Amino acid sequence: MPHGLIVGGITGLSALFAHTTEMRLGLFLFLFNLPFIFMSRKHINLRFALYTILGVVCLAIASLALHHYPAVISDPLPAAILGGICLGSGIGISVRFGGMYTQASEQGFSLLSGGPPRSAEVIIMALNCAILFAAGALFGWYQAMYSIIAYLLAFESLRLSLRSLSHSRAVWLTTKRPGEIQQVLLHSLQCEAALLAESWQEGKSGTLFCLIHRSELKQLQSLVRRHDPECHIVIRSAESYRTRRVLHK
Missing domain, CATH: 3.30.70.120 (Alpha-Beta Plaits)
Structure with missing residues:
Protein backbone atom coordinates (compact mmCIF):
# COMPACT_ATOMS: atom_id res chain seq x y z
CA MET A 1 0.00 0.00 0.00
CA PRO A 2 2.72 2.60 0.76
CA HIS A 3 4.25 2.00 -2.70
CA GLY A 4 0.93 1.84 -4.58
CA LEU A 5 1.60 -1.70 -5.88
CA ILE A 6 -1.38 -3.47 -7.43
CA VAL A 7 -0.99 -7.18 -8.19
CA GLY A 8 -4.40 -7.99 -9.66
CA GLY A 9 -7.20 -10.13 -8.29
CA ILE A 10 -9.43 -9.26 -5.36
CA THR A 11 -6.44 -7.95 -3.41
CA GLY A 12 -5.53 -5.56 -6.22
CA LEU A 13 -9.14 -4.43 -6.63
CA SER A 14 -9.37 -3.84 -2.88
CA ALA A 15 -6.15 -1.81 -2.96
CA LEU A 16 -7.53 0.36 -5.79
CA PHE A 17 -10.71 1.13 -3.84
CA ALA A 18 -8.70 1.76 -0.67
CA HIS A 19 -6.50 4.29 -2.50
CA THR A 20 -9.38 6.09 -4.21
CA THR A 21 -11.72 6.22 -1.17
CA GLU A 22 -9.00 6.55 1.50
CA MET A 23 -10.70 3.78 3.47
CA ARG A 24 -8.90 0.85 5.08
CA LEU A 25 -7.73 -1.99 2.84
CA GLY A 26 -8.93 -4.64 5.30
CA LEU A 27 -12.55 -3.51 4.92
CA PHE A 28 -12.53 -4.01 1.14
CA LEU A 29 -10.67 -7.31 1.41
CA PHE A 30 -13.47 -8.65 3.58
CA LEU A 31 -16.38 -7.21 1.58
CA PHE A 32 -15.07 -8.18 -1.88
CA ASN A 33 -14.27 -11.76 -0.89
CA LEU A 34 -17.64 -12.55 0.69
CA PRO A 35 -19.64 -12.66 -2.61
CA PHE A 36 -17.25 -15.27 -4.04
CA ILE A 37 -17.71 -17.46 -0.97
CA PHE A 38 -21.50 -17.31 -1.35
CA MET A 39 -21.29 -17.98 -5.11
CA SER A 40 -19.17 -21.08 -4.43
CA ARG A 41 -21.50 -22.52 -1.78
CA LYS A 42 -22.73 -25.26 -4.17
CA HIS A 43 -19.19 -26.50 -4.78
CA ILE A 44 -17.83 -26.45 -1.21
CA ASN A 45 -19.00 -27.94 2.06
CA LEU A 46 -19.84 -25.96 5.19
CA ARG A 47 -16.57 -26.77 6.94
CA PHE A 48 -14.47 -25.51 4.02
CA ALA A 49 -16.65 -22.38 3.76
CA LEU A 50 -16.10 -21.62 7.46
CA TYR A 51 -12.34 -22.08 7.08
CA THR A 52 -12.41 -19.75 4.07
CA ILE A 53 -14.32 -17.07 5.98
CA LEU A 54 -11.87 -17.46 8.87
CA GLY A 55 -8.95 -16.96 6.47
CA VAL A 56 -10.53 -13.84 4.96
CA VAL A 57 -11.22 -12.42 8.44
CA CYS A 58 -7.60 -13.04 9.51
CA LEU A 59 -6.34 -11.39 6.31
CA ALA A 60 -8.56 -8.35 6.88
CA ILE A 61 -7.58 -8.02 10.57
CA ALA A 62 -3.87 -8.34 9.75
CA SER A 63 -4.22 -5.68 7.07
CA LEU A 64 -5.98 -3.33 9.50
CA ALA A 65 -3.33 -3.96 12.17
CA LEU A 66 -0.46 -3.17 9.77
CA HIS A 67 -2.14 -0.07 8.31
CA HIS A 68 -0.33 2.46 10.52
CA TYR A 69 3.12 0.89 10.24
CA PRO A 70 5.62 2.33 7.72
CA ALA A 71 6.92 0.33 4.76
CA VAL A 72 9.72 -2.11 5.60
CA ILE A 73 11.44 -1.33 2.26
CA SER A 74 11.58 2.27 1.03
CA ASP A 75 12.57 1.46 -2.59
CA PRO A 76 9.58 0.31 -4.74
CA LEU A 77 11.63 -2.06 -6.94
CA PRO A 78 12.87 -4.45 -4.20
CA ALA A 79 9.44 -4.08 -2.56
CA ALA A 80 7.81 -5.28 -5.80
CA ILE A 81 10.28 -8.16 -6.14
CA LEU A 82 10.04 -9.41 -2.56
CA GLY A 83 6.31 -8.73 -2.32
CA GLY A 84 5.56 -10.67 -5.51
CA ILE A 85 7.68 -13.65 -4.39
CA CYS A 86 6.06 -13.71 -0.94
CA LEU A 87 2.57 -13.46 -2.41
CA GLY A 88 3.07 -16.32 -4.88
CA SER A 89 4.80 -18.53 -2.31
CA GLY A 90 2.03 -17.89 0.20
CA ILE A 91 -0.66 -18.92 -2.28
CA GLY A 92 1.39 -22.02 -3.10
CA ILE A 93 1.53 -23.00 0.58
CA SER A 94 -2.24 -22.56 0.82
CA VAL A 95 -2.86 -24.76 -2.22
CA ARG A 96 -0.44 -27.45 -1.01
CA PHE A 97 -2.34 -27.84 2.26
CA GLY A 98 -5.80 -28.03 0.70
CA GLY A 99 -6.81 -24.36 0.79
CA MET A 100 -8.66 -24.56 -2.52
CA TYR A 101 -11.84 -26.43 -3.39
CA THR A 102 -11.72 -29.18 -6.03
CA GLN A 103 -13.17 -27.39 -9.08
CA ALA A 104 -10.98 -24.31 -8.65
CA SER A 105 -7.99 -26.54 -8.02
CA GLU A 106 -8.53 -28.41 -11.30
CA GLN A 107 -8.77 -25.12 -13.23
CA GLY A 108 -5.79 -23.63 -11.41
CA PHE A 109 -3.53 -26.60 -12.10
CA SER A 110 -4.53 -26.49 -15.78
CA LEU A 111 -3.53 -22.83 -15.98
CA LEU A 112 -0.30 -23.19 -13.98
CA SER A 113 0.82 -26.27 -15.91
CA GLY A 114 0.87 -24.22 -19.12
CA GLY A 115 -2.16 -25.84 -20.74
CA PRO A 116 -4.46 -24.00 -23.15
CA PRO A 117 -6.47 -21.31 -21.35
CA ARG A 118 -10.19 -21.84 -20.91
CA SER A 119 -12.82 -19.15 -21.25
CA ALA A 120 -12.97 -18.53 -17.48
CA GLU A 121 -9.20 -18.22 -17.30
CA VAL A 122 -9.19 -15.72 -20.19
CA ILE A 123 -11.79 -13.63 -18.35
CA ILE A 124 -9.71 -13.70 -15.15
CA MET A 125 -6.58 -12.65 -17.04
CA ALA A 126 -8.53 -9.85 -18.76
CA LEU A 127 -9.83 -8.58 -15.39
CA ASN A 128 -6.32 -8.63 -13.96
CA CYS A 129 -5.06 -6.65 -16.95
CA ALA A 130 -7.89 -4.15 -16.44
CA ILE A 131 -6.92 -3.76 -12.77
CA LEU A 132 -3.27 -3.17 -13.74
CA PHE A 133 -4.39 -0.67 -16.40
CA ALA A 134 -6.46 1.18 -13.78
CA ALA A 135 -3.43 1.22 -11.49
CA GLY A 136 -1.37 2.77 -14.28
CA ALA A 137 -3.99 5.45 -14.86
CA LEU A 138 -4.23 6.17 -11.13
CA PHE A 139 -0.58 6.07 -10.04
CA GLY A 140 1.24 6.65 -13.32
CA TRP A 141 2.65 4.20 -15.88
CA TYR A 142 6.13 4.22 -14.39
CA GLN A 143 4.66 3.12 -11.06
CA ALA A 144 2.49 0.54 -12.86
CA MET A 145 5.65 -1.19 -14.12
CA TYR A 146 6.48 -2.11 -10.53
CA SER A 147 2.99 -3.59 -10.17
CA ILE A 148 3.52 -5.68 -13.32
CA ILE A 149 6.86 -6.92 -11.96
CA ALA A 150 5.22 -7.93 -8.68
CA TYR A 151 2.34 -9.62 -10.55
CA LEU A 152 4.64 -11.66 -12.82
CA LEU A 153 6.91 -12.68 -9.95
CA ALA A 154 3.89 -13.75 -7.89
CA PHE A 155 2.66 -15.92 -10.77
CA GLU A 156 6.08 -17.49 -11.40
CA SER A 157 6.81 -18.13 -7.72
CA LEU A 158 3.42 -19.84 -7.47
CA ARG A 159 4.33 -22.05 -10.43
CA LEU A 160 7.65 -22.95 -8.80
CA SER A 161 6.05 -23.72 -5.44
CA LEU A 162 3.61 -26.12 -7.14
CA ARG A 163 6.15 -27.81 -9.40
CA SER A 164 5.79 -31.61 -9.38
CA LEU A 165 2.75 -31.22 -7.16
CA SER A 166 -0.19 -33.37 -8.15
CA HIS A 167 -3.70 -32.52 -7.00
Missing part, protein backbone atom coordinates in the same frame (compact mmCIF):
# COMPACT_ATOMS: atom_id res chain seq x y z
CA SER A 168 -4.50 -36.25 -6.71
CA ARG A 169 -3.31 -38.84 -4.22
CA ALA A 170 -3.05 -42.57 -4.78
CA VAL A 171 -4.31 -44.48 -1.73
CA TRP A 172 -3.93 -48.19 -0.86
CA LEU A 173 -6.13 -49.53 1.94
CA THR A 174 -5.37 -52.97 3.39
CA THR A 175 -8.40 -53.93 5.47
CA LYS A 176 -10.47 -56.88 6.67
CA ARG A 177 -13.62 -55.03 5.57
CA PRO A 178 -12.94 -54.02 1.97
CA GLY A 179 -16.54 -54.37 0.83
CA GLU A 180 -17.88 -52.18 3.63
CA ILE A 181 -15.21 -49.50 3.19
CA GLN A 182 -15.68 -49.59 -0.57
CA GLN A 183 -19.34 -48.66 -0.14
CA VAL A 184 -18.59 -46.01 2.49
CA LEU A 185 -16.10 -44.23 0.21
CA LEU A 186 -18.50 -44.40 -2.71
CA HIS A 187 -21.45 -42.91 -0.81
CA SER A 188 -19.55 -40.38 1.35
CA LEU A 189 -16.85 -39.14 -1.06
CA GLN A 190 -18.10 -40.37 -4.45
CA CYS A 191 -14.78 -42.22 -4.64
CA GLU A 192 -14.64 -45.54 -6.48
CA ALA A 193 -12.16 -47.91 -4.82
CA ALA A 194 -11.00 -51.00 -6.68
CA LEU A 195 -10.35 -54.29 -4.89
CA LEU A 196 -6.86 -55.40 -5.93
CA ALA A 197 -6.82 -58.83 -4.25
CA GLU A 198 -9.09 -60.91 -6.51
CA SER A 199 -8.81 -63.97 -4.25
CA TRP A 200 -10.02 -62.09 -1.18
CA GLN A 201 -12.19 -64.09 1.22
CA GLU A 202 -14.33 -63.05 4.15
CA GLY A 203 -12.24 -62.65 7.31
CA LYS A 204 -8.99 -62.09 5.43
CA SER A 205 -7.37 -58.80 4.52
CA GLY A 206 -7.94 -57.27 1.10
CA THR A 207 -6.36 -54.24 -0.55
CA LEU A 208 -8.38 -51.38 -2.03
CA PHE A 209 -6.93 -48.79 -4.39
CA CYS A 210 -8.40 -45.37 -5.15
CA LEU A 211 -7.47 -41.90 -6.40
CA ILE A 212 -8.65 -38.98 -4.32
CA HIS A 213 -8.18 -35.21 -4.15
CA ARG A 214 -5.61 -34.24 -1.55
CA SER A 215 -8.09 -31.96 0.29
CA GLU A 216 -10.27 -35.03 1.04
CA LEU A 217 -7.48 -37.14 2.56
CA LYS A 218 -8.33 -36.35 6.18
CA GLN A 219 -11.99 -37.15 5.61
CA LEU A 220 -11.06 -40.45 3.93
CA GLN A 221 -8.76 -41.43 6.81
CA SER A 222 -11.45 -40.56 9.35
CA LEU A 223 -14.07 -42.65 7.52
CA VAL A 224 -11.75 -45.63 7.13
CA ARG A 225 -10.58 -45.55 10.78
CA ARG A 226 -14.16 -45.38 11.94
CA HIS A 227 -15.02 -48.66 10.17
CA ASP A 228 -11.66 -50.40 10.58
CA PRO A 229 -9.21 -48.93 13.14
CA GLU A 230 -6.58 -51.51 12.13
CA CYS A 231 -6.67 -50.63 8.43
CA HIS A 232 -3.21 -50.05 6.90
CA ILE A 233 -3.21 -46.89 4.75
CA VAL A 234 -0.52 -46.02 2.20
CA ILE A 235 -0.66 -42.64 0.43
CA ARG A 236 1.46 -41.54 -2.51
CA SER A 237 1.44 -38.51 -4.81
CA ALA A 238 -0.18 -39.23 -8.18
CA GLU A 239 1.07 -37.23 -11.17
CA SER A 240 -1.63 -36.33 -13.66
CA TYR A 241 -0.33 -38.56 -16.45
CA ARG A 242 -0.04 -41.52 -14.08
CA THR A 243 -3.57 -40.84 -12.87
CA ARG A 244 -4.94 -41.03 -16.41
CA ARG A 245 -3.06 -44.26 -17.11
CA VAL A 246 -4.39 -45.92 -13.94
CA LEU A 247 -7.94 -44.82 -14.70
CA HIS A 248 -7.72 -46.18 -18.25
CA LYS A 249 -6.49 -49.52 -16.92
Whole structure:
Protein backbone atom coordinates (compact mmCIF):
# COMPACT_ATOMS: atom_id res chain seq x y z
CA MET A 1 0.00 0.00 0.00
CA PRO A 2 2.72 2.60 0.76
CA HIS A 3 4.25 2.00 -2.70
CA GLY A 4 0.93 1.84 -4.58
CA LEU A 5 1.60 -1.70 -5.88
CA ILE A 6 -1.38 -3.47 -7.43
CA VAL A 7 -0.99 -7.18 -8.19
CA GLY A 8 -4.40 -7.99 -9.66
CA GLY A 9 -7.20 -10.13 -8.29
CA ILE A 10 -9.43 -9.26 -5.36
CA THR A 11 -6.44 -7.95 -3.41
CA GLY A 12 -5.53 -5.56 -6.22
CA LEU A 13 -9.14 -4.43 -6.63
CA SER A 14 -9.37 -3.84 -2.88
CA ALA A 15 -6.15 -1.81 -2.96
CA LEU A 16 -7.53 0.36 -5.79
CA PHE A 17 -10.71 1.13 -3.84
CA ALA A 18 -8.70 1.76 -0.67
CA HIS A 19 -6.50 4.29 -2.50
CA THR A 20 -9.38 6.09 -4.21
CA THR A 21 -11.72 6.22 -1.17
CA GLU A 22 -9.00 6.55 1.50
CA MET A 23 -10.70 3.78 3.47
CA ARG A 24 -8.90 0.85 5.08
CA LEU A 25 -7.73 -1.99 2.84
CA GLY A 26 -8.93 -4.64 5.30
CA LEU A 27 -12.55 -3.51 4.92
CA PHE A 28 -12.53 -4.01 1.14
CA LEU A 29 -10.67 -7.31 1.41
CA PHE A 30 -13.47 -8.65 3.58
CA LEU A 31 -16.38 -7.21 1.58
CA PHE A 32 -15.07 -8.18 -1.88
CA ASN A 33 -14.27 -11.76 -0.89
CA LEU A 34 -17.64 -12.55 0.69
CA PRO A 35 -19.64 -12.66 -2.61
CA PHE A 36 -17.25 -15.27 -4.04
CA ILE A 37 -17.71 -17.46 -0.97
CA PHE A 38 -21.50 -17.31 -1.35
CA MET A 39 -21.29 -17.98 -5.11
CA SER A 40 -19.17 -21.08 -4.43
CA ARG A 41 -21.50 -22.52 -1.78
CA LYS A 42 -22.73 -25.26 -4.17
CA HIS A 43 -19.19 -26.50 -4.78
CA ILE A 44 -17.83 -26.45 -1.21
CA ASN A 45 -19.00 -27.94 2.06
CA LEU A 46 -19.84 -25.96 5.19
CA ARG A 47 -16.57 -26.77 6.94
CA PHE A 48 -14.47 -25.51 4.02
CA ALA A 49 -16.65 -22.38 3.76
CA LEU A 50 -16.10 -21.62 7.46
CA TYR A 51 -12.34 -22.08 7.08
CA THR A 52 -12.41 -19.75 4.07
CA ILE A 53 -14.32 -17.07 5.98
CA LEU A 54 -11.87 -17.46 8.87
CA GLY A 55 -8.95 -16.96 6.47
CA VAL A 56 -10.53 -13.84 4.96
CA VAL A 57 -11.22 -12.42 8.44
CA CYS A 58 -7.60 -13.04 9.51
CA LEU A 59 -6.34 -11.39 6.31
CA ALA A 60 -8.56 -8.35 6.88
CA ILE A 61 -7.58 -8.02 10.57
CA ALA A 62 -3.87 -8.34 9.75
CA SER A 63 -4.22 -5.68 7.07
CA LEU A 64 -5.98 -3.33 9.50
CA ALA A 65 -3.33 -3.96 12.17
CA LEU A 66 -0.46 -3.17 9.77
CA HIS A 67 -2.14 -0.07 8.31
CA HIS A 68 -0.33 2.46 10.52
CA TYR A 69 3.12 0.89 10.24
CA PRO A 70 5.62 2.33 7.72
CA ALA A 71 6.92 0.33 4.76
CA VAL A 72 9.72 -2.11 5.60
CA ILE A 73 11.44 -1.33 2.26
CA SER A 74 11.58 2.27 1.03
CA ASP A 75 12.57 1.46 -2.59
CA PRO A 76 9.58 0.31 -4.74
CA LEU A 77 11.63 -2.06 -6.94
CA PRO A 78 12.87 -4.45 -4.20
CA ALA A 79 9.44 -4.08 -2.56
CA ALA A 80 7.81 -5.28 -5.80
CA ILE A 81 10.28 -8.16 -6.14
CA LEU A 82 10.04 -9.41 -2.56
CA GLY A 83 6.31 -8.73 -2.32
CA GLY A 84 5.56 -10.67 -5.51
CA ILE A 85 7.68 -13.65 -4.39
CA CYS A 86 6.06 -13.71 -0.94
CA LEU A 87 2.57 -13.46 -2.41
CA GLY A 88 3.07 -16.32 -4.88
CA SER A 89 4.80 -18.53 -2.31
CA GLY A 90 2.03 -17.89 0.20
CA ILE A 91 -0.66 -18.92 -2.28
CA GLY A 92 1.39 -22.02 -3.10
CA ILE A 93 1.53 -23.00 0.58
CA SER A 94 -2.24 -22.56 0.82
CA VAL A 95 -2.86 -24.76 -2.22
CA ARG A 96 -0.44 -27.45 -1.01
CA PHE A 97 -2.34 -27.84 2.26
CA GLY A 98 -5.80 -28.03 0.70
CA GLY A 99 -6.81 -24.36 0.79
CA MET A 100 -8.66 -24.56 -2.52
CA TYR A 101 -11.84 -26.43 -3.39
CA THR A 102 -11.72 -29.18 -6.03
CA GLN A 103 -13.17 -27.39 -9.08
CA ALA A 104 -10.98 -24.31 -8.65
CA SER A 105 -7.99 -26.54 -8.02
CA GLU A 106 -8.53 -28.41 -11.30
CA GLN A 107 -8.77 -25.12 -13.23
CA GLY A 108 -5.79 -23.63 -11.41
CA PHE A 109 -3.53 -26.60 -12.10
CA SER A 110 -4.53 -26.49 -15.78
CA LEU A 111 -3.53 -22.83 -15.98
CA LEU A 112 -0.30 -23.19 -13.98
CA SER A 113 0.82 -26.27 -15.91
CA GLY A 114 0.87 -24.22 -19.12
CA GLY A 115 -2.16 -25.84 -20.74
CA PRO A 116 -4.46 -24.00 -23.15
CA PRO A 117 -6.47 -21.31 -21.35
CA ARG A 118 -10.19 -21.84 -20.91
CA SER A 119 -12.82 -19.15 -21.25
CA ALA A 120 -12.97 -18.53 -17.48
CA GLU A 121 -9.20 -18.22 -17.30
CA VAL A 122 -9.19 -15.72 -20.19
CA ILE A 123 -11.79 -13.63 -18.35
CA ILE A 124 -9.71 -13.70 -15.15
CA MET A 125 -6.58 -12.65 -17.04
CA ALA A 126 -8.53 -9.85 -18.76
CA LEU A 127 -9.83 -8.58 -15.39
CA ASN A 128 -6.32 -8.63 -13.96
CA CYS A 129 -5.06 -6.65 -16.95
CA ALA A 130 -7.89 -4.15 -16.44
CA ILE A 131 -6.92 -3.76 -12.77
CA LEU A 132 -3.27 -3.17 -13.74
CA PHE A 133 -4.39 -0.67 -16.40
CA ALA A 134 -6.46 1.18 -13.78
CA ALA A 135 -3.43 1.22 -11.49
CA GLY A 136 -1.37 2.77 -14.28
CA ALA A 137 -3.99 5.45 -14.86
CA LEU A 138 -4.23 6.17 -11.13
CA PHE A 139 -0.58 6.07 -10.04
CA GLY A 140 1.24 6.65 -13.32
CA TRP A 141 2.65 4.20 -15.88
CA TYR A 142 6.13 4.22 -14.39
CA GLN A 143 4.66 3.12 -11.06
CA ALA A 144 2.49 0.54 -12.86
CA MET A 145 5.65 -1.19 -14.12
CA TYR A 146 6.48 -2.11 -10.53
CA SER A 147 2.99 -3.59 -10.17
CA ILE A 148 3.52 -5.68 -13.32
CA ILE A 149 6.86 -6.92 -11.96
CA ALA A 150 5.22 -7.93 -8.68
CA TYR A 151 2.34 -9.62 -10.55
CA LEU A 152 4.64 -11.66 -12.82
CA LEU A 153 6.91 -12.68 -9.95
CA ALA A 154 3.89 -13.75 -7.89
CA PHE A 155 2.66 -15.92 -10.77
CA GLU A 156 6.08 -17.49 -11.40
CA SER A 157 6.81 -18.13 -7.72
CA LEU A 158 3.42 -19.84 -7.47
CA ARG A 159 4.33 -22.05 -10.43
CA LEU A 160 7.65 -22.95 -8.80
CA SER A 161 6.05 -23.72 -5.44
CA LEU A 162 3.61 -26.12 -7.14
CA ARG A 163 6.15 -27.81 -9.40
CA SER A 164 5.79 -31.61 -9.38
CA LEU A 165 2.75 -31.22 -7.16
CA SER A 166 -0.19 -33.37 -8.15
CA HIS A 167 -3.70 -32.52 -7.00
CA SER A 168 -4.50 -36.25 -6.71
CA ARG A 169 -3.31 -38.84 -4.22
CA ALA A 170 -3.05 -42.57 -4.78
CA VAL A 171 -4.31 -44.48 -1.73
CA TRP A 172 -3.93 -48.19 -0.86
CA LEU A 173 -6.13 -49.53 1.94
CA THR A 174 -5.37 -52.97 3.39
CA THR A 175 -8.40 -53.93 5.47
CA LYS A 176 -10.47 -56.88 6.67
CA ARG A 177 -13.62 -55.03 5.57
CA PRO A 178 -12.94 -54.02 1.97
CA GLY A 179 -16.54 -54.37 0.83
CA GLU A 180 -17.88 -52.18 3.63
CA ILE A 181 -15.21 -49.50 3.19
CA GLN A 182 -15.68 -49.59 -0.57
CA GLN A 183 -19.34 -48.66 -0.14
CA VAL A 184 -18.59 -46.01 2.49
CA LEU A 185 -16.10 -44.23 0.21
CA LEU A 186 -18.50 -44.40 -2.71
CA HIS A 187 -21.45 -42.91 -0.81
CA SER A 188 -19.55 -40.38 1.35
CA LEU A 189 -16.85 -39.14 -1.06
CA GLN A 190 -18.10 -40.37 -4.45
CA CYS A 191 -14.78 -42.22 -4.64
CA GLU A 192 -14.64 -45.54 -6.48
CA ALA A 193 -12.16 -47.91 -4.82
CA ALA A 194 -11.00 -51.00 -6.68
CA LEU A 195 -10.35 -54.29 -4.89
CA LEU A 196 -6.86 -55.40 -5.93
CA ALA A 197 -6.82 -58.83 -4.25
CA GLU A 198 -9.09 -60.91 -6.51
CA SER A 199 -8.81 -63.97 -4.25
CA TRP A 200 -10.02 -62.09 -1.18
CA GLN A 201 -12.19 -64.09 1.22
CA GLU A 202 -14.33 -63.05 4.15
CA GLY A 203 -12.24 -62.65 7.31
CA LYS A 204 -8.99 -62.09 5.43
CA SER A 205 -7.37 -58.80 4.52
CA GLY A 206 -7.94 -57.27 1.10
CA THR A 207 -6.36 -54.24 -0.55
CA LEU A 208 -8.38 -51.38 -2.03
CA PHE A 209 -6.93 -48.79 -4.39
CA CYS A 210 -8.40 -45.37 -5.15
CA LEU A 211 -7.47 -41.90 -6.40
CA ILE A 212 -8.65 -38.98 -4.32
CA HIS A 213 -8.18 -35.21 -4.15
CA ARG A 214 -5.61 -34.24 -1.55
CA SER A 215 -8.09 -31.96 0.29
CA GLU A 216 -10.27 -35.03 1.04
CA LEU A 217 -7.48 -37.14 2.56
CA LYS A 218 -8.33 -36.35 6.18
CA GLN A 219 -11.99 -37.15 5.61
CA LEU A 220 -11.06 -40.45 3.93
CA GLN A 221 -8.76 -41.43 6.81
CA SER A 222 -11.45 -40.56 9.35
CA LEU A 223 -14.07 -42.65 7.52
CA VAL A 224 -11.75 -45.63 7.13
CA ARG A 225 -10.58 -45.55 10.78
CA ARG A 226 -14.16 -45.38 11.94
CA HIS A 227 -15.02 -48.66 10.17
CA ASP A 228 -11.66 -50.40 10.58
CA PRO A 229 -9.21 -48.93 13.14
CA GLU A 230 -6.58 -51.51 12.13
CA CYS A 231 -6.67 -50.63 8.43
CA HIS A 232 -3.21 -50.05 6.90
CA ILE A 233 -3.21 -46.89 4.75
CA VAL A 234 -0.52 -46.02 2.20
CA ILE A 235 -0.66 -42.64 0.43
CA ARG A 236 1.46 -41.54 -2.51
CA SER A 237 1.44 -38.51 -4.81
CA ALA A 238 -0.18 -39.23 -8.18
CA GLU A 239 1.07 -37.23 -11.17
CA SER A 240 -1.63 -36.33 -13.66
CA TYR A 241 -0.33 -38.56 -16.45
CA ARG A 242 -0.04 -41.52 -14.08
CA THR A 243 -3.57 -40.84 -12.87
CA ARG A 244 -4.94 -41.03 -16.41
CA ARG A 245 -3.06 -44.26 -17.11
CA VAL A 246 -4.39 -45.92 -13.94
CA LEU A 247 -7.94 -44.82 -14.70
CA HIS A 248 -7.72 -46.18 -18.25
CA LYS A 249 -6.49 -49.52 -16.92
